[in-house]
Amino acid sequence: MLSVLGRAAVSKVIAPVGRALVAAGLSPDVVTVFGTTASVAAAVTLFPSGHLFWGAIVIAAFVLFDLVDGAMARERGGGTRYGAVLDATCDRIADGAIFAGLAWWAVYHENSRSLLVATLICLVTSQVISYAKARAEASGLSAEGGLIERSDRLVIVLLGSGLTGLAGHFGIDWLEWAVYVAMWLLAVASVITVFQRLLQVRNAEGARDPLPKKSGIAESGEAPTT
Numbered sequence: 625m626l627s628v629l630g631r632a633a634v635s636k637v638i639a640p641v642g643r644a645l646v647a648a649g650l651s652p653d654v655v656t657v658f659g660t661t662a663s664v665a666a667a668v669t670l671f672p673s674g675h676l677f678w679g680a681i682v683i684a685a686f687v688l689f690d691l692v693d694g695a696m697a698r699e700r701g702g703g704t705r706y707g708a709v710l711d712a713t714c715d716r717i718a719d720g721a722i723f724a725g726l727a728w729w730a731v732y733h734e735n736s737r738s739l740l741v742a743t744l745i746c747l748v749t750s751q752v753i754s755y756a757k758a759r760a761e762a763s764g765l766s767a768e769g770g771l772i773e774r775s776d777r778l779v780i781v782l783l784g785s786g787l788t789g790l791a792g793h794f795g796i797d798w799l800e801w802a803v804y805v806a807m808w809l810l811a812v813a814s815v816i817t818v819f820q821r822l823l824q825v826r827n828a829e830g831a832r833d834p835l836p837k838k839s840g841i842a843e844s845g846e847a848p849t850t
């Protein structure tokens with residue numbers, strides 16, 4: 625959703641940053657790896673130690689590097705296939721770390737099974753949503769969009785965590801529920817997104833045709849049936 629509404633506007637701000645980093649001699653791959661490493665480090669230290677507000681702020685700053693690497697790739701005349709795989713793989717690692725850090729907080733600070741369940745649903749679906757897209761593309765199909773894409777997921781989890789952290793600092797009782805509301809909303813919307821992407825593939829032309837039998841190892845990597 626945000627990728628449709630926000631990409632053009634954010635690109636205007638990010639493009640000069642990308643240009644400056646390329647001019648400074650940095651490569652997009654370095655920025656991808658740096659942003660991911662820093663996001664993971666923040667997620668697995670600040671969230672588990674109970675610093676939800678600062679965790680959300682610091683992670684929000686570092687996940688923005690995921691926009692900068694693409695801007696740098698475009699500045700250099702276009703991305704590489706390796707860069708695209710590195711970018712997508714690093715996104716999965718960062719998303720996993722953010723939800724794992726929050727799950728740790730849910731267990732050891734909140735002792736909340738409900739928040740743990742919602743967070744684990746988000747952890748799994750965050751990977752599955754993107755995997756569905758990648759696997760569809762490997763089959764020559766497309767499974768994009770849906771209710772929750774990565775930018776939506778990050779804004780919801782970071783806003784929910786940040787607000788609950790803020791409530792803790794200022795003793796605002798009713799706001800402490802923000803992370804619960806955010807994670808359950810995200811869990812439900814993410815499950816819907818998995819089905820939306822599968823339906824998109826199912827309804828694509830030729831998607832349900834039987835795969836041609838091959839004599840050698842099949843393109844899909846499956847063992848041959850004849």
Ligand SMILES: CCCCCCCC/C=C\CCCCCCCC(=O)OC[C@H](COP(=O)(O)O[C@@H]1[C@H](O)[C@H](OP(=O)(O)O)[C@@H](O)[C@H](O)[C@H]1O)OC(=O)CCCCCCC/C=C\CCCCCCCC
Pocket residue numbers: 626627628630631634637638641680681684687688690691694708711712715750753754755757758772773774775778779782783786787790
């Ligand atoms: C008191 C409370 C405090 C709380 C503070 C936190 C609030 C949180 C607010 C903002 C946090 C920023 C989060 C947004 C970061 C977005 C980064 C991002 O991931 O963008 C994703 C997307 C590009 O994706 P990629 O192509 O790089 O990766 C693809 C993605 O992983 C796909 O996953 P899927 O979507 O399918 O699940 C994979 O399938 C695919 O393979 C992979 O390639 O970027 C966009 O979509 C662009 C639009 C993003 C719009 C973001 C809006 C953010 C809002 C505010 C940011 C302000 C910007 C200011 C810039 C200042 C810079 C100096």
Ligand SMILES: Nc1ccn([C@@H]2O[C@H](COP(=O)(O)O)[C@@H](O)[C@H]2O)c(=O)n1
Pocket residue numbers: 652653654656690691692693694695697698702703704705706707708710711
């Ligand atoms: N290390 C990288 C990172 C990204 N790319 C290219 O950018 C695309 C992603 O752009 P975003 O603005 O959405 O981040 C990606 O698909 C690659 O084409 C790259 O080449 N190297």
Ligand SMILES: [Mg+2]
Pocket residue numbers: 689690691692693694711
């Ligand atoms: Mg990127």
Ligand SMILES: [Mg+2]
Pocket residue numbers: 690711712715
């Ligand atoms: Mg990315």
